[in-house]
Amino acid sequence: MGDMHDDRDRCVRAVQSKDARFDGWFFTAVVTTGIYCRPSCPGVPPKPENMRFYPTAAAAQQAGFRACKRCRPDASPASPRWNERADLVARAMRLIADGVVDRDGVSGLAARLGYSTRQIERQLMAELGAGPLALARAQRAQTARILIETTGLPMSDVAHAAGFGSVRAFNDTVREVFALAPSELRKRAARGHPATTPGALSLRLPFRAPLCPDNLFGHLAATAVPGVEEWRGGAYRRTLRLPRGHGVAALRPEHDHIGCVLTLTDLRDLSTAIARCRQLLDLDADPVAVDDLLRRDPVLAPLVNKDPGRRVPRTVDADEFAVRAVLGQQVSTAAARTHAGRLAAVYGQAVTDTGGGLTRLFPDAATLAGLDPDGLALPRARRDALVSLVAALAAGDVDLGAGNDWECARARLARLAGIGPWTVETIAMRALGDPDAFVPGDLGVRLAARELGLPSTPGALSRHSAAWRPWRAYAVQHLWATGDHPINRLPDEEQRKAGRPAGRSVR
Template identity: 55%
Template sequence: MELDFERCYRAVDSRDQRFDGWFCTAVTSTGIYCRPSCPAMTPKRANVRFYPSAAAAQRAGFRACKRCRPDAAPGSPEWDVRADLVGRAMRLIGDGVVDREGVPGLAGRLGYTERHLNRLLTAELGAGPLALARAQRAQTARILIETTDLGLAEIAFAAGFGSVRQFNDTILEVYAQAPSGLRERRKVTPNEAGTINLRLAYRSPLHAASLLDFLETRALPGVEERVGNTYRRGLSLPHGSATVSLSPADRWVSATLRLSDVRDLAPAVARARRLFDLDADPEAVDATLGADPAFAEMVRNEPGVRVPRSVDGFEIAVRAIVGQQVSVAGARTTLGRMIRSFKKPGELIGFPAAAEIAELPDDAFGMPVARRDTIRALAGAVADGKIDLDPGADRDETVARLTELPGIGAWTAGYVAMRAIGDPDVFLPTDLAVRRGAKALGLPDDPKTLSAYAERWRPWRSYALIRLWKAA
């Protein structure tokens, strides 16, 4: 990642929050690294170094600023846009794959050798996968130290460290304090066991109403719900179940996580951020769409519209299949019947796993036989690892494999690519609501003509889709 010194320094001098997460500012005279918007005095040019990641700054011997907490900045929006190896790797590292499967597991998922993966990540980010995962472990550990009453040894292993000594050394190196010192400084009242409250930063603006309205309209009873300004849902995570409550506020989203296993903190946070599209660059998106007279007024009145994504790629794929040629309300009813046997009274559950859906009896589906067979074929392919719907999946390969299944066409595969895999540049010109929205905005509603017109919205056509659905 090329960092232009002058542009970066101007961002630091103006404390521009839009650049938080894009790079880190390291100061040689103090030995610390900050986010660009840090309120501290702007350092002298001669004392400044810029790094593309917190891991690179840590590797160079700098510690995290205690004032601006650069490890808690929004993630780089580049990883959502990019579909190459580095972008895919960063999404998987953020989901905790290295902590669970090690670098060999990460390399295996991506289909490359460990050596090649390490070389590419180091060239672009100044650090390899182990260092990047280590930086994430340090952040996870800090959150657990400051928001729970877990013992420090428990936190060490919950955060993914291999030993207590490694945990102590890393925290001391990154935060210039021992773990016990971080706990003494905390101001947060301890929560009930397994409950963690934290703030998820984002780049302003965020049009929260459109996110909450979209999710509420499609909310699956027993899995998710909206209560006022809060969205709640169940999660199925690598080590157990969880629930998350998300309440948008100014500059951050308040999150309450209830985890059955605290080792799932990092993947839970990553999935919550992904669901609300919190690492997006709304100014870049709105600048492109707002340049079109058809969208100009909408963008001006409702800036920061995001693409609601997912916490579970398989869930989105099943929803897309069930929603073929039926209303949103009809799809909710059918999905509710399908997962009825998995529900537990009084609590939200994560969407059932692919293997569980594949084993459901025929009468649990409540849909045409062909559609039921499509869901079973998808579930089998996902359970066997033939189709990857994780955030680090190869987008083109996943779409190709989806469309090989009977009953899955371009619309369904595109919808899955947008919401499950996070492709920001999907367009569905045959979608009826999209065509209605286009007509309402004075755009062509013929699929072929509309598709050609939409080329001007690249690489943000997924965001254009959301606005077209809203216009319809």
């Protein structure tokens, strides 16, 4: 969709038809009221001559507009552009979402990206109408709103947790962005459904419809590392390693949102935890664009029509996923889980989970770099691959973090001993988030291709897949889903199939 906010006629049509597909692609400001909205705002559409369009909520705020109280534009899904692109602006946006500016300032953002602060500010202003500080401030305002509305924390604690330098800056920003004082926001929300579990934050994660939860939650549950992840009571739960502490996330598919309950040891990690949960479930994807393109292939069309809105199950921790991808080379899902569970049990930090059965954080690369390779019950080649990977991650020779360059990360991974194209592309798909990552040599992909009458040799399938670009990672999900494997079904459906009592329905 390119720079949608520059296509005025298209934006006006989207607003007039209240098209939710465009939420997060652009924001509509109304000069007569001084507010900005998402395209799908249920209010009466303003006259076209009174509309102004901005690419981000931050740009609309910087231009002096306040968030609409009715449609809450600050809480819409983020633009899919940052998922689809690998250029400087996209990498900067991923890092800002992960909280880098709040933790390390604009200079820290620039250092991660290898550019000067001036270059980054100029590029973000040119494309987004807001610099890194304004973008981070808009995110702080949204974090503050969540804490105000879902907790009973004193406002001074909310200000600190949301990343504001002072209570005054917090008060001024909340008033300016939402046109309400923090206490008034809390009063309005009290009519809703505040969190009931002490210490837990309960929120709704929006997405663009449609969303197919089957393979998304099925994959995460079927590959869950014991102690680190679990499926319990209709929700996928896992531990999170965060910049200032750790936490537990419980994610439940609902009709029009993902229910999310977060328990954090440091509330300043809230916006980072939300960003990582959104990334895990691929919630900022544009399923209509993906499905429309894949439907053009007559072989894929029936698969897409049967289950529109498939997402790519991703990760909350790219280094963790890379380690697990190496452990999973040429073995079953169950064997990979067992190996990963052993690593977590021996090297993972112990955590307390009052809401379930989680016991460990998955160990980080620095910890794993100190392990004794002879203690690993793995074949020699895979053991060597794991040792070289964790050493490279710990030394910073391979960067899989939020602001990484996809092609550079691929090249550096490929240079490591024992890491071949399957592992590199699996990491690119699920850890880096490249929507075009493709695994033509994967056994499940080849079996599906043969079954569907597609070319089944890796070279021929790669050539055929050119028509699926830039969404080949989503095509892989459809191909995998043709097989009869637990990764393709919600765990409660798995239990019903096996004749065991199911948990709460998530449909």
